[in-house]
Amino acid sequence: MIKSIGYAAKNQFSSLHSFEFERRDPNPDDVVIDVLFCGVCHSDVHQVKNEWANTVYPCLPGHEIVGRVFSVGEKVTRYRHGDMVGVGCMVDSCGVCESCQEGLENYCSGKHGWTATYNGPMKPDGTNTYGGYSNYIVVKEHFVLSIPDALEPAAAAPILCAGVTTYSPLKHWKVSPGQKVGVVGLGGLGHMAVKLAVAMGAYVTVFTTHKEKEDDAFALGASGVIIESDKAAMASQERSFDFILDTIPQKHDVNPFILCLKRDATLCLVGPLEPLAPINNQQVAMGRRCVAGSVIGGISETQEVLNFCAEHSIAPNIEIIGIGGVNDAFKRIEKEDVRFRFVIDMQTLKAEAATN
Numbered sequence: 182m183i184k185s186i187g188y189a190a191k192n193q194f195s196s197l198h199s200f201e202f203e204r205r206d207p208n209p210d211d212v213v214i215d216v217l218f219c220g221v222c223h224s225d226v227h228q229v230k231n232e233w234a235n236t237v238y239p240c241l242p243g244h245e246i247v248g249r250v251f252s253v254g255e256k257v258t259r260y261r262h263g264d265m266v267g268v269g270c271m272v273d274s275c276g277v278c279e280s281c282q283e284g285l286e287n288y289c290s291g292k293h294g295w296t297a298t299y300n301g302p303m304k305p306d307g308t309n310t311y312g313g314y315s316n317y318i319v320v321k322e323h324f325v326l327s328i329p330d331a332l333e334p335a336a337a338a339p340i341l342c343a344g345v346t347t348y349s350p351l352k353h354w355k356v357s358p359g360q361k362v363g364v365v366g367l368g369g370l371g372h373m374a375v376k377l378a379v380a381m382g383a384y385v386t387v388f389t390t391h392k393e394k395e396d397d398a399f400a401l402g403a404s405g406v407i408i409e410s411d412k413a414a415m416a417s418q419e420r421s422f423d424f425i426l427d428t429i430p431q432k433h434d435v436n437p438f439i440l441c442l443k444r445d446a447t448l449c450l451v452g453p454l455e456p457l458a459p460i461n462n463q464q465v466a467m468g469r470r471c472v473a474g475s476v477i478g479g480i481s482e483t484q485e486v487l488n489f490c491a492e493h494s495i496a497p498n499i500e501i502i503g504i505g506g507v508n509d510a511f512k513r514i515e516k517e518d519v520r521f522r523f524v525i526d527m528q529t530l531k532a533e534a535a536t537n
Contacts, residue, residue: 182206183213186534187315188504189241193231196508199533200239202311204319209256212325214266219313220245220338221502221523223369223430226511228300237300243313244270244298245338245524247328257322265334267326267487268318269341270477271295272310276323284481286324314507316531326484329491336496339369339522340487342477343497347374347426348486349478350449351381354424358382363418363425364403365438367394370428370452372521373497375401377486378426380493386418388425388438397520409437420444420468428452439464439472447471497522503529 182203189200207213225242227233246268250260260266274281275291289295296302299312312318328337347370356362362383364374371387378385379402386405387398395406407414418441425438425448432455438448439461448470450457460472478486490496498521502510510523 183317183319185311185315185317186530187241187311188507188530189239189311189314190229191239193229193236193238197229197242197314197511199537200241202239202241204311204317207252207254207319208321209254210322211254211319212257212260212266212322213251213253214246214248214268214318214320214325215251216246216248216313216316216318216527218247218335218338219243219525219527220342220499221507221510221514221525222339222342223514224342226514229511235300237302237309239309240300241311241314242299243315243525244268245341245343246298246313246318247334247338247341248318248527251317253322259322259327260325265328265330267328267337267341268298268313268320268324269326269345269483270298271480272298272301272320272324283479285479287477287479313527314504314525314530316527316534324480326480326487329487331491331494332487333496335501335524335526336499337487337490338524339373339497339499340490341483343369343373343522344377344486344490345478345483346370346451346475347428348377348489349482350426350451350473350475351377351424352482352485353475354447354449356381356383356424360384360423361386361421363388363422363438363441364428365425366428366452367391367398367521368428368517369497369519369522372397372401374426374428375403376495377489379403380489380495386422415441422446425449426451431455432457434458435472436461436464439470442468442470444468445470447473450474451476499524501526504533505529
């Protein structure tokens with residue numbers, strides 16, 4: 182076993198504190214990674230607080246992991262000591278179902294589905310998984326990603342979740358040059374969606390409830406901004422969008438965005454984690470429109486978006502913090518006081534452990 186340290190919550194009312202634990206001994210197809218950076222995702226906040234009613238404690242979050250290869254098993258062929266690598270939201274899947282065979286492990290239909298990087302009990306023994314708010318992680322080679330040299334390691338971290346979660350639907354619905362694309366919300370997911378869609382050649386309009394985000398949207402490359410409370414502005418956008426990506430995690434009314442779709446166009450939801458307000462099916466049917474959803478992305482797609490970002494000089498806007506600031510970061514995320522993603526410098530964890 183590998184003695185490890187991290188930051189974990191012991192229950193839903195607990196803040197994150199230093200936590201000693203053991204990683205499993207690596208198997209022949211495993212990669213041991215020295216964690217350098219880990220992004221802070223809004224889902225980390227939800228999970229730690231058990232807001233999805235499925236948290237296993239202790240809960241050690243983190244699924245936007247970038248680090249260097251420390252060692253590899255004897256069957257590992259793609260990585261070697263010192264390589265810069267990443268780990269996203271998954272660390273295992275059945276590997277044999279249709280989705281897994283097509284490289285879409287995020288839709289694994291095996292008996293146990295895919296295994297989350299943290300709070301995703303390993304099958305079949307039920308051992309809880311611990312994430313990237315830690316010094317080391319042990320992961321199957323198949324679920325390890327190569328970080329291109331052109332990407333700054335800290336900035337690469339959020340691409341492993343926010344990046345692929347927005348890239349996957351943009352790719353699936355074939356966003357292409359000249360199309361008009363809407364992005365609902367301008368947080369961690371939304372700001373990546375804008376950058377990616379612009380790089381794909383689309384004209385991007387941001388829908389937001391916050392007028393103060395207008396300047397940010399234009400700075401990210403958006404061609405237009407619509408304040409959702411402006412009924413005249415919303416009405417002016419009816420039947421004009423080829424694709425709309427909705428990144429809002431809270432319950433909200435999607436019907437105004439459905440009206441903005443052209444005939445046969447799609448509104449894709451990647452943010453909603455609560456039941457939506459009722460959808461007006463007449464609006465859907467009259468335009469032969471589609472309301473769809475998407476969740477993270479497969480391993481091949483994740484590598485693809487990393488390469489795409491490197492090729493197009495795309496990086497998330499990040500604020501680097503020390504591990505001691507993670508509880509404050511959680512509070513700021515809940516207040517939407519971040520532009521646009523926190524990333525933890527995990528060297529601060531190691532420095533803290535060395536002084537204790």
